[in-house]
Amino acid sequence: MDKVQRKSCILLLEDGSIFHGYGIGLIGTTSGEICFNTGITGYQEVYTDPSYYGQILVNTTSHIGNYGVLDAETESGSVKIKGLVVKKFSDIFSRIQAEGSLQKYLEEAKIVGISDIDTRKLVRHIREKGAMNAIISSEIDDIDKLKELLSAVPSMEGLELASQVSTKETYFEGNPDAPLKVAVLDLGIKRNILRNLTSKGCYCKVFPSGTSFEEMNSWNPDGFFISNGPGDPASTTYAVETVKEIIKRDIPVFGICLGHQIIALANGITTYKMHHGHRGLNHPVKNLVTGKCEITSQNHGFSVSSDSVKNNENVEITHINLNDGTVEGIKILGKKAFSVQYHPEAAPGPHDSWYLFDQFIALMGEAETV
Known part of the structure; x- marks a missing residue:
């Protein structure tokens, strides 16, 4: 050549x-x-x-x-x-x-x-x-x-970009006969997230970013997934309103990256633009529930405010970044809702955090027995 x-x-x-x-x-x-x-x-x-x-x-x-x-x-x-x-x-x-x-x-x-x-x-x-x-x-x-x-180039702060990369039409992933149905709000989803969900027995229906809770819930899903995506989470107000409705009805919901930030905003927690963000395959994160450290794949320029979480009695920090102490995971107390800032599906990256998909599956299983 x-x-x-x-x-x-x-x-x-x-x-x-x-x-x-x-x-x-x-x-x-x-x-x-x-x-x-x-x-x-x-x-x-x-x-x-x-x-x-x-x-x-x-x-x-x-x-x-x-x-x-x-x-x-x-x-x-x-x-x-x-x-x-x-x-x-x-x-x-x-x-x-x-x-x-x-x-x-x-x-x-x-x-x-x-x-x-x-x-x-x-x-x-x-x-x-x-x-x-x-x-x-x-x-x-x-x-x-x-x-x-x-x-003339606009600042990333204040930009709503998820709608520009989201699917325009709903589509399905997985086996229609799978035991669990997951409604996915596509804010810019990575394919390997869907691969992880379908490999664990989920049939996914992927919805455009602006889809209402009512439309998604009419499919009668066992749980909701809020995806990663670009832009300023504080400007993605339509998704925040959708997630508020999901949490209000206590339906299992799991969010990754932008989805994590949207879940935080839906609970009154603020987000902010980071100095230069986290983007790489080897960020150390501590799971505060188990005490274990996991090496993670990350890609984000915005973050959830630690002080805002600590001042919210309904939200608990579950994971922190060991490099700078930023919030890497939260759960909503008394609700079947949790999220992480990093990418457990990797692609590329380590597989230390695959257990989070199992955690979501277990949460939906618990909901079925209620």
Whole structure:
């Protein structure tokens, strides 16, 4: 395979920082909030995670593209990142199962990226200064023009994005004869969440993000699942109202990531935008119920307020992040409702937290006997 000839490319940050490199993927211009993921493998699963919608992603791993792409390793129907930043980009791939190169994959998905920059320096800058908007261009070299374009990019804070990545029509996953029925509110769900639910005996009906409680409940589900997704949870008010109705009727409900934040908001707990978020495959989380630590896969730029939870007598913290003490899990006292901030389904990531799906199954089983 011949080496691809690269065009010069510019990455401009909102604070004026400039990085020069070479274009990867589509030749063009893209913008969004810049963030970084520390996972060593699983780049395709990360790029197709709907929770990254609206963001430019920095891979901290030195080499990206070296094992190509495989359709089975997607977590949604399309690439969801807005742009890509890497240190070294591989035009060739060595995995025998791969169906194509990452370069072609990005081109077909119309993703603009940049390579050959000092990602260590960039990540340290983001860690110090915090998340901010950025623009990548392999077609414009006028910095003033790029600054003008970047100034028009909205802040992630206040953005409602779940409706843009949610399914437009309801659909089913699993065996219709399965013993349990789960109504899934799709705010940007990853495929492996549905795989975990169906593998444990759940028949899932997946609903668009704006679906009312009444419509979902008319299917007579045994439980509700509130998915992950992008954007500011405080702006996803329609989902908060739906979850309030679920909890009011004490139907089993489990939330992951954005779903966790929505469950918190439905109980009067506040959320906030983090300095630079958690995105990677090795975040240590302590289960306060069992006392055990689990290594987790994470992807979020907003978090549930610890003080707000502690001041709410109806909500209990069940998990905390051992790096910074942030809230990683809650349960609603006296209700069949719980949630976690991280991703127990992984894809990519460790499997330490798969037990949470069993916990949800058990909760629905208890409800059946009431």
